Amino acid sequence: MVDGLIAICIIWALLFSPFPLIVAVALFYPLYQFQTIHGFCYPAWQGAVSVNASGAIKYQQQVEHIQSLSLLFYWWFVSIKLANGRRYLIWRDSCQDSDYRQLMIVLKQWQQKGELNSSPKS
Structure with missing residues (x-):
């Protein structure tokens, strides 16, 4: 639809x-x-969300883990796919600029950590 x-x-x-x-x-x-x-017509989170560099997201007293994320349109939003298959958006204008910048740093750290773990070892 x-x-x-x-x-x-x-x-x-x-x-x-x-x-x-x-x-x-x-x-x-x-x-x-x-x-x-990738899809970007997903629900946006409402309320407080905390994210750490290990990929754990705490939202409404539940902890989920990031499976993948898209930073392609990071200047507007971030698309996050959780391990349970659900996708969510975090819009840039939905939080303070300093919080969004900190979120970008944490998500890029998680992404780089995942790339390091998946790269072949020589």
């Missing part, structure tokens, strides 16, 4: 855009591709 709505919105934007059609396609295709691969 949500994917269909997004496709309709993208088609509408392409047809009514003041840009030439080829430019509009070049601008909207990466966004559509990201949506189909």
